[in-house]
Amino acid sequence: MDQSIDEIKKEIGEDVIEISLCDGEVVLKVESTKWKDVVDALKDKCKFDMLIDLCAVDYRDGDERFEVVVHLYGLGIKKRIRVKSRCSGEIQSVCDIYPAANWFEREAYDLFGIHFEGHPNLKRILCHDNFEGHPLRKDFDKRKRSDILKPNDLMDEM
C-alpha cells in the first residue's frame, strides 16, 4: 500500500494537503482550487478509470463547512482511492472528466446547495424544482413543509 502512496505522491504530490491510509484505502485531501486538477491527474496518470461515488458532508464549522468526497476505482490496478476537499459552497465540476459525476453532482447540489462550476445541467434531481432549502444541511429545519403543486416541466432539458 505504501508503494501506491509513493506513486500518487510522485504524480500529484504538490497539490495534496494530506495523504493518509484509512482502512486500507488511500485518502487524499486537496484544496478546492486544485480539485479538478487532482481528479484529472488521478484518472490520466494514476489510472483510476471509474468514478464510483461522489457526495458531500456538512461539517458546519467555519467558512469551508462542506466537504466534497469522491471515491474512485482503478479497474486495471484494482485499487480504490478517496479524495476529499473542503469548500464553502463552490467547487469545480468533474463532469467532463467522469460523465458519471453528472447526477452525483446534481444530487450534492440538491441536498447541500453546493455549486459545481462548469456543470452542464446543475438542477435539482431528487427534490422537486420548487422545493426550498437544501435538506441534508445540518441547519435545515426538518419541520418545514413545502407545497408542490405542479409537476416539473422538463422541457428546459429538451
Place this chain on the structure above:
Amino acid sequence: MQHTMIFEDNKMYLNIGPSHPAMHGCFRVLVELDGERISKAVPEIGYLHRCFEKEAESHRWDGILPYTDRLNYVSPLMNNVGYCMAVERLMNLEIPERANWIRMLICEVSRICDHLVCLGANLVDVGALTNYWYLFNERELFVDWIEALCGARLTSSYTRIGGLSRDIPSGTPEILKKCLKGTSKALNQVEKIIKRNRIFTDRTVGVGVITEDDAISYGFTGPCLRAAGCDYDVRKVDGYYHYDDVNWDIPVGESGDTFDRIFVRFEEIRQSSRIIEQILERIPEGPIAMDRGNISLPPKHDVYGSIEGMIRHFKIVMEGISPPPGEVYSCTEAANGELGFYIVSDGSDRPYRIKVRPPCFSIYQAYPKMIEGHTVADAIAIMGSLNIIAGELDR
C-alpha cells in the same frame, strides 16, 4: 401515461410514467418522438425519495437497519448485509465464522431472487409472458425460505451489527437444494423457449447497446457492466467474507445489449447456485453473533435469567451502539452492482452522515443515451434489462 402531448415540427412529446405498469416502479421519462422512434429523452427521478440519508442521521445505528430493507426491495437481505458490514468495518469488528457464511448464503439467495424477478419481468416486457410463471414459481420457494428465516418476505431486517438476529431454520440444506434444483430446471426451460426464439432475439439483440468504455465512464457496475465485457465484481476484487474460498466464475457478455444483460443474469443465477451448494457443505457450527456486551443483545434466556444479562440488554436498548469517530467506505456486490455505504461517525450513538451509493443511480444516468434511436417498446425492454429499482435509486 399522462396526456401532455405537444406537436411541433412533426415531433411529439410524450410522458412515459411516472405511474405506468410498464415502468417497473415510479419513473418518469419525457421523450421526444420522431414517428415511433425516440429522438431525445429526459428522465426525472425522485418520485420515491423518502429521505433515507436524512432520516438515518436522527436514528440510532441499529435503528437504521429496517430502512435499508427498502433500498433495493427486491433483495432486501443484501442491503442489510451491506449496511452491517459497513458499520462493522467502521468499528473494526470480527463477526463469528458461522455468521460470515450465513451472510454469504443469504446474499446469494437474494441475488437469485432478484435476478429471477428481473428476468421474469423483462421477458414480459418483450412479450414472453409464459416465462414469468416458470421463474416466479421458483422465486416463491426461495421467498418462503426467507420467511422461515426471518418472519418476513420482503422487509427482512435479518442481520445485526456484530452478527445475525437468529440462526437459519432447521432443514435449510434440504430446502435450498430442492429450490436450486427447481431453479435450474426452470432456467433450462426458459432458455429453451427464448434463446433461439426469433421474436425474442429480434427484440433484444443489438438493442440498448452500451460499449465497455461507455459503461465504465458512466460508472456501471454489476451485471450491466459485465454484459458489456468488463469482469469487475466486488466479490472477486475485495474477496469479502469467504468468496475467495469458494469456486465460482464471473460470467461476462460481449456486446452490452439487452440480450447479453439477460443472459449474464441467467449465468449469474447458476453461479450463485454453485456458491450456495458449497456454502451448505462448509457452513460451520458456532455462535451467530458476537458476544460483546456493548454491541449485541444477549440471548433471551440470559435477559430473563440473570441480572447481568438484563443490565446488558437494558444498556444496549437504552444507549445503543457508539462507533468511534471516523469514516469508512464499504461496498458489497448487490444484485445490481456495487452497493456502497460511505459513513461518517462523530462518535455518538447516531451516524453523522450516511451516503448510500446505489448501483442503479449510475446506470440510470445512461438510460437516455441508450434509448435514443429506439422505439418506445424497446425503451421499456431496455429499462427492464437494466433492472432499475426505484427504492435504491431515489432513497
